[in-house]
Amino acid sequence: MSDKLLLRALRGETLDRPPFWFMRQAGRYLPEYRETRAQAGDFLDLCYNSALAEEVTLQPIRRYGMDAAILFADILLVPQALGQHLAFRAGEGPVLEPIRKVADIPVLNLDRLHDVLGPIYDTVGRLSKSLPGDVTLIGFAGAPWTVATYMVEGAGSKDYPTIKQWAFADPDGFQRLIDVVTEATTLYLKRQIAAGAEVVQIFDTWAMALPAAYHERLVFEPLRRIAASIHADHPDVPVIGFPRGIGAAYAHAAQIDGIAGLSIDWGMDPAWAAAHVQPHVTVQGNLDPRLVVAGGEPMLDAARHILQTLGKGPFIFNLGHGFVPETNPDHVAELSDLVRNWSAR
Ligand code: CP3
Numbered sequence: 001m002s003d004k005l006l007l008r009a010l011r012g013e014t015l016d017r018p019p020f021w022f023m024r025q026a027g028r029y030l031p032e033y034r035e036t037r038a039q040a041g042d043f044l045d046l047c048y049n050s051a052l053a054e055e056v057t058l059q060p061i062r063r064y065g066m067d068a069a070i071l072f073a074d075i076l077l078v079p080q081a082l083g084q085h086l087a088f089r090a091g092e093g094p095v096l097e098p099i100r101k102v103a104d105i106p107v108l109n110l111d112r113l114h115d116v117l118g119p120i121y122d123t124v125g126r127l128s129k130s131l132p133g134d135v136t137l138i139g140f141a142g143a144p145w146t147v148a149t150y151m152v153e154g155a156g157s158k159d160y161p162t163i164k165q166w167a168f169a170d171p172d173g174f175q176r177l178i179d180v181v182t183e184a185t186t187l188y189l190k191r192q193i194a195a196g197a198e199v200v201q202i203f204d205t206w207a208m209a210l211p212a213a214y215h216e217r218l219v220f221e222p223l224r225r226i227a228a229s230i231h232a233d234h235p236d237v238p239v240i241g242f243p244r245g246i247g248a249a250y251a252h253a254a255q256i257d258g259i260a261g262l263s264i265d266w267g268m269d270p271a272w273a274a275a276h277v278q279p280h281v282t283v284q285g286n287l288d289p290r291l292v293v294a295g296g297e298p299m300l301d302a303a304r305h306i307l308q309t310l311g312k313g314p315f316i317f318n319l320g321h322g323f324v325p326e327t328n329p330d331h332v333a334e335l336s337d338l339v340r341n342w343s344a345r
Contacts, residue, residue: 024322075142098154128196139197208245227258266320
């Protein structure tokens with residue numbers, strides 16, 4: 001069994017010095033990322049260029065020595081590989097040709113999935129060779145609900161009028177969309193694992209948009225199905241869930257079969273998570289990325305509080321959502337030093 005810190009924490013070990021990595025650790029806050037991205041062309045060109053995607057995955061590891069590297073790609077590559085038109089416009093975020101009703105679903109098709117996503121599997125394969133031996137490689141995908149919000153709204157959204165109308169008024173029709181995305185996501189993650197991903201994280205960034213009564217059907221059940229199917233082929237690969245912003249429902253999420261780790265958002269009280277989540281799964285989180293923008297003692301104090309409160313059980317230090325572009329790279333260095341030199345004793 002591997003003695004990498006991240007894998008030990010996900011097996012339920014309490015470590016004297018918890019492992020750490022950061023969501024969006026590769027990205028625009030790093031000057032070397034901006035340079036590589038300019039070389040690639042646009043953001044999607046970067047995702048599909050295995051050599052350059054490998055390079056930007058490694059950039060934060062070289063600077064800060066995190067315990068894990070996350071594959072550089074995007075959650076919206078899955079709808080694109082299913083046949084939906086996708087573009088990233090500068091300053092605007094993603095734009096998709098929307099799917100709004102059952103009659104639109106046939107646009108989606110699993111046949112070309114692995115052809116389109118082939119370069120992503122190549123990036124994983126390269127990384128599994130080039131990463132330092134103590135660094136864990138994390139693969140990822142978006143959760144079906146979150147990916148569907150972009151597929152149906154056609155872009156980022158503030159209050160999800162179109163997808164909620166479909167999901168609430170036509171639950172059976174909407175379930176067909178969730179089923180297609182669940183299947184594609186499962187196939188995608190299995191191929192990442194076959195190529196060398198040692199852990200996978202499933203990002204449900206917009207779980208917070210749903211009423212609690214819909215969590216079971218649209219958040220927890222797809223996660224359970226994906227994890228079960230992964231484990232049928234790869235029983236030892238840990239799955240981390242990130243149903244962002246679901247509040248007290250994290251206590252239910254913690255008990256989903258097949259989930260080794262649960263990433264908590266920055267709104268959660270670490271003491272509550274220590275009491276209600278950590279008895280069931282390894283907790284990951286949850287510094288507010290805006291505290292890393294602020295830096296200094298406010299950032300360090302908040303990080304110490306999280307380490308003290310959650311470090312007594314199975315724990316991975318992380319943010320409660322991804323770094324924002326205005327983050328000062330020096331603040332990330334200070335934060336990384338704090339965690340790396342932490343000792344629970
Ligand atoms: O370092 C890493 O975390 C790995 C790479 C990664 C990216 N996106 C790169 C990216 C990961 C894990 C993601 C996940 C992702 N993508 C999520 C879930 C996590 C979250 O942040 O909530 C979501 C919702 C997306 C969809 C997405 N991708 C949006 C809405 C945008 C535009 C907004 C923005 O931040 O620019 C992206 C673009 C994106 N994905 C960038 C990066 C580095 C910025 C692209 C650029 O301009 O270079």
